[in-house]
Amino acid sequence: MKNYGRIILYIVLILIAIVNVFPFYWMINVSLQPLEAVYADPPEFIAKHPTLDNYKEIFTKYNFLRFTMNSLFISLTAAIGQLFTCSLAGFAFARMKFPGKELLFGLIIATIMVPIEVVIIPEFLLMAKLGWINTYLPMIVPSFLIGTTGVFLMRSFYENVPKELEEAAVVDGANPFAIYWRIFLPVSKASLSALFIISFLINWNAFLRPLIYLNSKHLYTLTLGLISFVGEFSALWNFLLAGAVVSVVPIFTVYLIMQKQFIEGITSTGVKG
């Protein structure tokens, strides 16, 4: 009786896994075939003559290398910015007393739920005023500075750092920034890497901001490059799906290497949020 239960459990788990993985499998499968294969009836479930031509095309003719670099640059800069903004503020909110602290922290928490669609119009007008349209700045600067969940995450961590560590440094005559930099920052490596991954991911996959801010093709991010394929070459599924694979591979690699931090990041920002 017990064994049957286990077998059914496995079957269910595997079926769910198939539903989750099949679209990715298909991405790869089509990306390795010429366009005719996409329209073959029945479809080719395993590429008979796999080729890397689609990848060669999108990288040489359609600028995908440039798109990848753009995405990488934006996501890295924004994520590194987040680390500073959130750890600095998280440190202050956790370890310092100052007038207005509760109010300011409350405001940060209150804006966690605000969808980007609500604030994007004034933001767009601001960016236009600053002359930042068609530059990377609108993708980087807001993400660099807005750390609603990040400040929360870092504050929760820093609240639990033992007092003695801080006191010892003060006795040694360290200034506040040195305490933050030499003591708090190093002990929070795990939280920082979780935060880094989350904000890298958000910016890597971001779509609305690139869509409204970028006009020149050479500035496109991967998501925007992909969607421009849909417009121009609506039927070229082989290129589209090769492009999708290119956008997914880097993030999957990071995920497989840092699975633990990913999960931690989600549970610590999610559960208590």
Add this chain to the structure above:
Amino acid sequence: MKYKLYVPYLFILLAMMGLFIFRLGPLFFAGIMSFTDWSMFGSAGFVGLENYIDFLGDETFWKIVGHTLLFSLIFVPSIAFGSLILAVLLNQGVKGTTAFRAMYFAPVITSTVAVGIVWRWIFGADVGMLNFLLRTIGFESPPSWLSDRSLSLLVVAFVFAWKRLGYYMIIYLAGLQDIPKTLYEAARIDGAGHFAIFRKITVPLITPTMFFITIMALVDSFKNFDIIYTMTRGGPGRASTTLAYYIYQHAFELFEMGAASSLSMLLLLLVGGIAVLNFYYKSHWVETQG
């Protein structure tokens, strides 16, 4: 610890710039703009409540509110129950849990654009995978999914739920692991079956997490711009246009910034209402269940 008075403000300076310039400032400004007929071309004039009155009296607007709520109505229960089922199955301590978890999580880290593109192919009317399968098992004329007025919104909501399930599964898993193992052992000794254990122990103790996830998923369900843009662009016609997409259309296709701002205020009202409801009912519902 004692620090000089100005020191904390230096530490929070960057975050406060973000908060005031990119969050509160735009919120406030969007509120002001919603009372104007601001467009990208020409000057803006104060029009009072006209934008709101126009929308509230417009049939199309209510249709779009309807789409928005229908999207949530499909998305939220799928998430609240679907991700719980995934989490409970994964929490049985089977071999390969990490591998299964990684596979269930894969859609979460994939961009909505890539997800939308692949699923567009799967739901394609003529060359799509799903319709190929349906024809194979004997359906002569399967539905055209995304180009079908009555189906496109449902398909998009389903795909979005597929993408987000793994995220909420992780949060449930954390909740499940907080349930003391001794409770399960005691129940097993008393001879309780799997289903009884699930109903009598897991469900009551996971209720706070479930409440939290429902609220989060509800807010999540309004942020559907990316998936709708990628899969249907609000179509066919307006059949899958939601509030988030309608804001984009007004602001960045019609350049009616004033009218678009009033729409975004209405979206904010919806989200804010949920937040207040959450705050108000949280203690009540969760405590009586626990």
